[in-house]
Amino acid sequence: MKVTTVDHPLVQHKLALIRDKNTGSKDFRELMAEVSMLMAYEATRDLELEETVVETPVAPARVKVLAGKKLALVAILRAGLVMVDGILRLIPAARVGHIGLYRDPETLEPTQYYAKLPLDIAERRIFLTDPMLATGGSAVRALDVLKEKGATHIKLMSIIAAPEGIERVMKAHPDVDICVAAVDERLNEKGYIVPGLGDAGDRIYGTK
Ligand code: PRP
Numbered sequence: 078m079k080v081t082t083v084d085h086p087l088v089q090h091k092l093a094l095i096r097d098k099n100t101g102s103k104d105f106r107e108l109m110a111e112v113s114m115l116m117a118y119e120a121t122r123d124l125e126l127e128e129t130v131v132e133t134p135v136a137p138a139r140v141k142v143l144a145g146k147k148l149a150l151v152a153i154l155r156a157g158l159v160m161v162d163g164i165l166r167l168i169p170a171a172r173v174g175h176i177g178l179y180r181d182p183e184t185l186e187p188t189q190y191y192a193k194l195p196l197d198i199a200e201r202r203i204f205l206t207d208p209m210l211a212t213g214g215s216a217v218r219a220l221d222v223l224k225e226k227g228a229t230h231i232k233l234m235s236i237i238a239a240p241e242g243i244e245r246v247m248k249a250h251p252d253v254d255i256c257v258a259a260v261d262e263r264l265n266e267k268g269y270i271v272p273g274l275g276d277a278g279d280r281i282y283g284t285k
């Protein structure tokens with residue numbers, strides 16, 4: 078397993094705005110989507126290419142185009158949806174799946190309420206999105222669901238991770254790489270990432 082932190086200045090600047098409690102839902106959503114798109118640029122760096130030839134108006138040109146497995150984005154609902162919106166701007170042809178999970182506020186364990194995945198998910202290279210990797214319970218459950226459907230090539234994309242979440246995913250799914258914009262200090266007693274950004278779903282959708 079590899080953990081990549083995207084430390085690009087634009088990502089870090091936008092992340093600072095996202096963390097700010099004075100940033101409202103509209104800007105929060107847009108910034109989350111922008112950061113996700115920029116993270117996807119890094120997360121897709123190892124996609125396979127193959128050579129082909131196109132005719133420019135001047136002459137034939139040997140070019141490289143994407144090859145290998147087709148792609149799928151899978152959002153953990155609700156908050157992962159906004160990441161998919163951003164990443165689709167870069168990879169518009171990707172198929173999209175959804176896994177619905179919510180954390181019990183007492184036990185912090187996830188409950189699954191929905192799953193809809195592309196039929197050929199097992200043949201696709203998957204980017205699983207959830208902006209917050211806190212205890213890691215939701216990510217581990219979503220990875221279980223994907224693997225039960227035969228998925229083998231999965232990268233988890235989270236904007237902010239706690240060390241506890243990374244460790245839990247590493248233990249349960251050592252084959253899965255993780256791409257983050259920041260690894261924060263710790264979890265608090267309510268399972269929130271410190272300093273984090275608060276409740277991602279509530280800030281995206283203006284709920285609570
Ligand atoms: C939040 C967040 C992650 C999860 C992370 O979702 O979006 O999915 O918590 O926590 P974990 O790593 O401890 O599992 P939440 O359960 O609040 O649901 P929501 O997105 O529908 O608000």
Ligand code: URA
Pocket residue numbers: 209211268269270271273274275276277278
């Ligand atoms: N889910 C969130 O939305 N934020 C946290 O800090 C932890 C879990």
